[in-house]
Amino acid sequence: MAGLHDIPSSAGILDRRAVARDCWPGGTLDVWLGADPPMPERVFWPEDDAQIAEVLREATATGRAVVPYGAGSGVCGGARGRPGAWVLDLKRFDRIGPVDPETWTVEVEAGVNGQRLEDALAAAGWTLGHSPSSILCSTVGGWAAARSAGQLSSRYGVFEDMVLGLDAVAPGTGPFCVGLPGPRSPERRAPDDWLDLLLGAEGTLAIVTRVRVRVRPLPAARWLRGYRYADVPTALDAMRRLMQAELWPSAVRLYDPVDTFVGGRTKPKPEHASGSDGTEAWWRAWLRAVDALPEVRRRTLALPLALPRVVQRLAEGLAGGCLLVVGWEGEAATVEALSRHGHALLTEGGEDLGAGPGERWWASRHAVSYKLMPIFERGGFADTMEIAARWSVLPRTYEAVRRAVGETALVAAHMSHVYPEGGCIYFSFAGRGDRDTYDRTWRAALDAVLASGATVTHHHGVGELKAPWASREVGPAVAGWRALKAELDPAGVLVPGRLFVEVPFEPPPDVGPPAPRDGLLELAPGAPVPPEAAWPWESLPPARYARSPWQTGWIEVRGTVDGRPCALGRGPRSATGPDLRGWLAAHGRDVRVTVGVPPEGPRAMGRVRVPAPWAAARDLLRADLRPGAVGVEDGWLYVGFRGPAAEDLLRLATRVLPGLEPCPWRTFPLAAGPLEPCAPDDPRAVAATSEHVFRRSNR
Amino acid sequence: MSVPRLDGIETCALCPRLCRHACPVAEGTRREAAVPALLAETLLAWRRGRVSDEVAREAATLCVDCGACQRACHLHRPLPGLLREARTALLPEPAVAPLGHVEGDGELVAVESDERRWAEALAARLGRPIARLRTDDFLGAALRGFPGWEARAARLRERFAGRVAVVADGASAGALAEAGVQVRWLDDLLPDLAGGRASCARGGEDCCGGAWPFSTHHPEDARRMAGRWAAAGTDASDARCAGWLAQHGLPARDPIHRLLEGP
Numbered sequence: 024m025a026g027l028h029d030i031p032s033s034a035g036i037l038d039r040r041a042v043a044r045d046c047w048p049g050g051t052l053d054v055w056l057g058a059d060p061p062m063p064e065r066v067f068w069p070e071d072d073a074q075i076a077e078v079l080r081e082a083t084a085t086g087r088a089v090v091p092y093g094a095g096s097g098v099c100g101g102a103r104g105r106p107g108a109w110v111l112d113l114k115r116f117d118r119i120g121p122v123d124p125e126t127w128t129v130e131v132e133a134g135v136n137g138q139r140l141e142d143a144l145a146a147a148g149w150t151l152g153h154s155p156s157s158i159l160c161s162t163v164g165g166w167a168a169a170r171s172a173g174q175l176s177s178r179y180g181v182f183e184d185m186v187l188g189l190d191a192v193a194p195g196t197g198p199f200c201v202g203l204p205g206p207r208s209p210e211r212r213a214p215d216d217w218l219d220l221l222l223g224a225e226g227t228l229a230i231v232t233r234v235r236v237r238v239r240p241l242p243a244a245r246w247l248r249g250y251r252y253a254d255v256p257t258a259l260d261a262m263r264r265l266m267q268a269e270l271w272p273s274a275v276r277l278y279d280p281v282d283t284f285v286g287g288r289t290k291p292k293p294e295h296a297s298g299s300d301g302t303e304a305w306w307r308a309w310l311r312a313v314d315a316l317p318e319v320r321r322r323t324l325a326l327p328l329a330l331p332r333v334v335q336r337l338a339e340g341l342a343g344g345c346l347l348v349v350g351w352e353g354e355a356a357t358v359e360a361l362s363r364h365g366h367a368l369l370t371e372g373g374e375d376l377g378a379g380p381g382e383r384w385w386a387s388r389h390a391v392s393y394k395l396m397p398i399f400e401r402g403g404f405a406d407t408m409e410i411a412a413r414w415s416v417l418p419r420t421y422e423a424v425r426r427a428v429g430e431t432a433l434v435a436a437h438m439s440h441v442y443p444e445g446g447c448i449y450f451s452f453a454g455r456g457d458r459d460t461y462d463r464t465w466r467a468a469l470d471a472v473l474a475s476g477a478t479v480t481h482h483h484g485v486g487e488l489k490a491p492w493a494s495r496e497v498g499p500a501v502a503g504w505r506a507l508k509a510e511l512d513p514a515g516v517l518v519p520g521r522l523f524v525e526v527p528f529e530p531p532p533d534v535g536p537p538a539p540r541d542g543l544l545e546l547a548p549g550a551p552v553p554p555e556a557a558w559p560w561e562s563l564p565p566a567r568y569a570r571s572p573w574q575t576g577w578i579e580v581r582g583t584v585d586g587r588p589c590a591l592g593r594g595p596r597s598a599t600g601p602d603l604r605g606w607l608a609a610h611g612r613d614v615r616v617t618v619g620v621p622p623e624g625p626r627a628m629g630r631v632r633v634p635a636p637w638a639a640a641r642d643l644l645r646a647d648l649r650p651g652a653v654g655v656e657d658g659w660l661y662v663g664f665r666g667p668a669a670e671d672l673l674r675l676a677t678r679v680l681p682g683l684e685p686c687p688w689r690t691f692p693l694a695a696g697p698l699e700p701c702a703p704d705d706p707r708a709v710a711a712t713s714e715h716v717f718r719r720s721n722r
Numbered sequence: 723m724s725v726p727r728l729d730g731i732e733t734c735a736l737c738p739r740l741c742r743h744a745c746p747v748a749e750g751t752r753r754e755a756a757v758p759a760l761l762a763e764t765l766l767a768w769r770r771g772r773v774s775d776e777v778a779r780e781a782a783t784l785c786v787d788c789g790a791c792q793r794a795c796h797l798h799r800p801l802p803g804l805l806r807e808a809r810t811a812l813l814p815e816p817a818v819a820p821l822g823h824v825e826g827d828g829e830l831v832a833v834e835s836d837e838r839r840w841a842e843a844l845a846a847r848l849g850r851p852i853a854r855l856r857t858d859d860f861l862g863a864a865l866r867g868f869p870g871w872e873a874r875a876a877r878l879r880e881r882f883a884g885r886v887a888v889v890a891d892g893a894s895a896g897a898l899a900e901a902g903v904q905v906r907w908l909d910d911l912l913p914d915l916a917g918g919r920a921s922c923a924r925g926g927e928d929c930c931g932g933a934w935p936f937s938t939h940h941p942e943d944a945r946r947m948a949g950r951w952a953a954a955g956t957d958a959s960d961a962r963c964a965g966w967l968a969q970h971g972l973p974a975r976d977p978i979h980r981l982l983e984g985p
Contacts, residue, residue: 036773037780040764041755046738054763055736059772068752095754096738114752134752138743159794160739389740390796396736 027081031068031115038066042112043104045095046160047488048395048406050103052461055399061104063090070115072190072198072209075230079194082109083514090518091226093134093162097169098407099486101225101521113164116232119143120206126700126714127645128187130205132233133164149238152179155482156391167231169484170223170598172447174388176440177266178273178352180572181482181596183222185236187568187714191221193229193511203568203700205235215566215697215722216609219602220507225484227518228504228511228601237572237714242352246362247274247381250347250373255279256418257372258347259438259446260540263414265349266443267542267622268666269651270365271573274350275441276384279421280342281335282435282451323401328455331433338433347373348384354647356678360671368667398453404461405453408468411594412477413445413578415538420475421448427471428452431464440481442595443542443557444578444619447481476534478594485522485600493599494526499584500591503606522600531581531590543578543617554690557619557651563608565696571712573649574693575619580604582611592617621651621665627673628652628663629683636660638703639680641711646679648672653711654691663688697722725769726807734762734801741801744794746922746929747784747936750947756784758791758801765808775812782808784940786933787896788922806867813935815870818862821877824885826853830906831882833889833898835860836965840908843981844888847912852888855881860893860962864934866900875901890978891962892923893933908977909959915977918957930958932966948972 033039043060044050054060064087069075082089088108095102104110116132119140123129129149131140137158144150154173155161165171167189172181179185188202190209198209202218221228252258258277265272278286327334349369351358366375398405412420421436428434432454440447450468454460469492472479478496479485485493494501501523508515537543544556552560557575564576579592584607591597591604608614633639636655643650643662650672652663660680664672677683694709699720701708707718739759742748748756755761761781768778785805792802824831828851832841841854855861861878865871878901889895890908898905907924909916920926922933931937931947944966951963952972958964964976 035780036777037755037764037784038753040767040773040777041753041757041760044763051736055732057770057772066754092754094739094742098738112752112754114754117752136743136749139749157738159741159743387796392738392740393796395738396733399736400732 027077030074030078031070032065034065039063039104042066042092042095042110045097045100045102047098047100047103047486048404049461049488050100051399052404052456052458055456056458061106063104063106063108063110066110066112068112068115072192072232075111075192075232076197078109078111079192079230079516082516083194086514087516088519089516091164091168091230093165093168094136094160096157096161096165097484097486099480099484099488101169101484101486101518102165103487111230113162113230113232116164122147122149122238127238128235128714129238130207130233130235131163133162133167133231135163137161137163137166144238145241148241150241151185151236151238153182153185154388156389159389163234164231167222167234168225170482172440172482172596174276174439175273175352177275178271179239181440183219183602184567184572186218186222186234187237188235189218189221189231190233191229191231194516195511195513198232202566203235205233207233216605217507218566219605220504221601223484223598223601224504225486225518225522225600227522228507229517239713244355244358245350245352246358247348247350247385248366248378249376249380250349250369251344251376252347252373253344255345255421258345259414259417261347261369261372262438262441262446263540265365265368266441268364268368268624268668269443269621269649269664270361270368270666270668271649272349272361272365273352274348275439276348277438278346279436280345281338282437283344283346284338284342285435324398324403324453325455328403328433328453331431331454332429335429335433346376346380348381350381350385356675357647357672360668360675364666364668364671399456402456403453404456405451406461406465407449407451407483409447409449409481409483410472410477410479411440411445411447411481411596411598412475413537413541413543413595415541416476416534417446417448420472420477423471423475424448424450424468427467428464430467431460440596443621444575445541445595447594474532476532476593478592478597478599480599481594481596482598487521490521490524491526494523495529496593496599497523497591497603498528498531498589499587500589500603500607500611502584503603503610504601528587530588531593537617542619542622544620545615545617548614552618554692555620557621559690559692561692561695563605563695565694565698565710568715569696569698569710569712569717570693571644571649577604577608577616577618579617580607580611580614582607582614584611624666625669626663626665626688627669628661628686628688629673629676629680630659630661630686631680631683632659633680635704635708637708637711637716641703641713641716643676643679644711644713648676648679650676652688652690656691661686661689661691694719696720723775723811726811728765728769728804728807730799731762731766731769731801731804733797734759734799734804735766737762740796741791741794744790744927746788746790746927747786747943747947749927750929750931750950751943753784753943755781756943758785761785761805762801765804768808778808779812780939782812783935783938784943786922786929786936788929788933790922790927809935810867815868816864818865818874819857819859821862821874821881822856824853824855824881827851828853829885830888831855831885833857833861833887833894835891835894836961838978838982840890840978840981843984844908847981853885857894860891861897863893863897866897878903890960890976892921892960893962896923908981912981915980916959917980918959918976919951919955921958921960921963923960923962930963930966932962937966945970
């Protein structure tokens with residue numbers, strides 16, 4: 024067994040400084056104002072699971088805190104240094120396995136840089152489809168830790184939708200695997216339901232070392248377009264209808280009037296990144312001019328940022344309408360059909376701006392973070408906050424946060440990562456660059472989010488910044504995390520003081536039952552999922568590896584723990600730390616679950632008799648078609664599509680399933696599990712995803 | 723020690739490290755400290771008196787001066803130049819060998835930077851006379867940025883006046899280009915010699931670790947990078963890389979090997 028001294032490490036100042044700060048703007052502000060970052064004691068670069076286990080064993084024995092580190096791209100302080108701590112820098116976990124062409128999966132180690140992964144996959148004709156704006160500076164392990172979401176999440180899913188299995192090392196158990204195992208997985212296999220608890224745990228439960236993820240062939244076609252709407256509520260409604268029509272765009276991004284105006288986003292794509300082609304925003308040109316005067320430059324923003332309300336009103340007065348960018352990608356025929364129907368829907372209330380705004384966004388989609396530094400340099404701070412809520416709550420949250428933040432900072436917002444049930448609002452704010460203003464702004468913002476009934480994080484994680492608010496939101500359901508923590512990290516050495524902290528109990532806000540436009544159905548305690556649900560599971564939904572990314576299980580789960588009420592899933596994606604909805608459903612009392620329901624509208628179904636129906640269903644999914652209903656009965660495979668494109672999609676399905684004959688619409692209960700992969704032609708098969716065909720399991 | 727101005731290093735120091743994937747040292751060593759934006763942060767702390775010269779020196783030498791960070795940056799920040807500025811202040815001016823003389827006739831001058839003599843083979847391939855200039859220290863490329871560089875650059879211009887340098891290594895190529903001498907790479911002149919991975923000096927994002935001062939100040943990291951390079955294949959397009967790999971028992975082939983072996 025490796026001893027601690029055999030593990031590459033450094034106690035040098037340079038290496039410790041490098042991992043002392045992640046990309047949390049609060050930490051950046053501190054450094055900019057002259058403070059030293061919180062210095063850990065030593066950095067380890069483990070190269071295998073055994074070395075991680077050894078570091079954790081020694082840390083547990085000596086009571087030393089351990090902070091895992093990938094690329095430090097987190098913006099909530101989750102990976103920042105901690106005085107006296109040991110840092111596990113995982114970048115030597117850098118292997119990218121070959122894509123398995125049989126199962127469309129690949130195993131990737133935690134330290135792999137996102138762009139490097141995407142480049143390697145693209146060279147072989149594949150894509151993960153995970154495209155966060157941080158892709159240049161983040162790692163796969165970080166994506167797992169914070170439950171990252173990419174800009175194409177509407178099509179490919181968020182990161183936990185892509186993970187079929189993972190390996191991890193915990194102080195209490197040593198190495199183990201969960202979900203579908205891989206070729207180098209440890210022997211110890213943990214229960215499937217740990218998968219939802221480890222993803223998003225931000226290293227507080229275990230160190231994730233490798234993941235097995237879904238991949239898809241590179242898209243053959245891409246379609247991008249911009250639309251102008253008069254105001255945010257009108258545009259939000261268009262987004263909602265687009266998603267509930269099951270048109271599955273790859274990207275949906277709404278910029279509010281201030282963001283649209285300040286970003287100059289409706290203009291065509293600039294030919295030069297420098298902006299010297301005449302399309303440069305006036306304010307950027309002005310800032311460029313003062314750059315020549317360093318003393319002036321340091322104070323350029325001091326006055327406007329000291330008067331946020333005045334400047335905000337000015338910007339809102341100058342702004343005119345908001346921009347929605349929508350895109351589709353995938354198989355050419357599918358993209359054509361979906362975008363044609365999507366375009367018709369979006370132009371009902373929006374003005375078509377052509378391809379320019381979409382292409383402009385695509386060209387700069389990974390460059391957003393470059394805009395923050397100049398604000399710090401000019402005497403301000405800039406930060407972002409992503410929250411999520413159901414459709415009926417989103418407008419309320421949008422206004423509440425703008426009102427709260429507007430006291431101390433300028434605020435703009437865009438809405439991306441949308442789902443049939445709701446979406447994410449991504450606020451950007453800038454204020455005067457002092458720590459007090461920064462802290463007051465965040466406190467006001469997060470208090471407003473919680474009070475409005477939204478969730479405090481969507482894809483940035485919790486870290487140190489949001490820990491008190493995340494703990495208030497999760498409430499007594501934190502017991503689910505604590506129970507696993509006691510088993511995996513009994514001494515509490517992993518990332519103490521982040522993610523969840525002790526806070527006084529407060530009941531969840533009463534946001535009332537779902538509105539009709541939310542596309543949600545609240546089930547009575549213990550009631551089965553009804554056939555009219557979007558995904559009528561037989562019982563609790565199966566592990567993520569046994570369902571497709573868009574096949575949601577539950578949206579909200581409410582219940583009581585130790586007599587105290589809690590509500591999880593206040594947004595369409597419960598991303599405040601680990602997904603504890605399953606734990607609450609299993610361990611809470613008076614549990615009420617909401618599930619998605621599709622609106623009334625066109626339906627088209629066909630059936631075909633084939634020798635291995637679930638293998639044929641997998642082929643259909645691989646052909647870039649997403650049936651809203653699928654089932655097998657008496658040797659017939661039934662596939663159905665919902666929404667305005669249903670007839671077109673059924674027609675496309677006949678290319679994959681020759682002989683598909685139209686039949687009346689019906690729904691099928693979806694196998695809930697437990698399930699395990701089986702041979703595609705296994706007669707016991709009961710379900711399929713793009714990767715596997717599944718049969719029931721005794722596990 | 724007088725700390726240089728390092729104008730504009732703040733932008734890089736505050737950046738969320740978007741250059742990390744482009745940097746061959748950061749990628750090759752897997753050391754967070756080598757990420758160019760973090761080198762900038764350390765140098766900003768040095769300028770503010772919060773870290774020692776020693777720490778700043780360690781940071782400034784974690785760079786092979788390939789320019790990849792600037793190319794990858796959407797803001798085109800000139801970080802490589804700022805790191806050079808810092809190195810000039812932090813390191814003693816390196817001693818370099820006197821510059822040799824061009825031997826022979828011909829408009830093209832083969833710059834022979836290791837023990838291999840390839841001017842004749844090149845002359846035979848091209849059917850024209852080729853002059854040669856031998857160097858044991860890559861024409862004194864290590865002087866770039868230091869006060870002594872201007873004199874060395876002037877001498878290089880004088881030696882190559884009216885001629886074109888033919889190079890096979892990135893260090894000599896960099897020195898000549900900066901001195902304003904016209905340069906042709908050997909395998910651009912004879913494309914059939916091309917092959918192997920492009921080095922950090924040739925606009926690629928691979929690095930064998932051999933570039934000075936990185937290899938001198940961070941020998942363990944440099945060895946590690948040589949090992950990573952060799953694990954992915956030992957074919958190089960840069961003679962300096964091949965030489966560095968050979969020093970570590972990782973024999974590599976480069977365009978000069980192919981030239982000398984003939985068709």
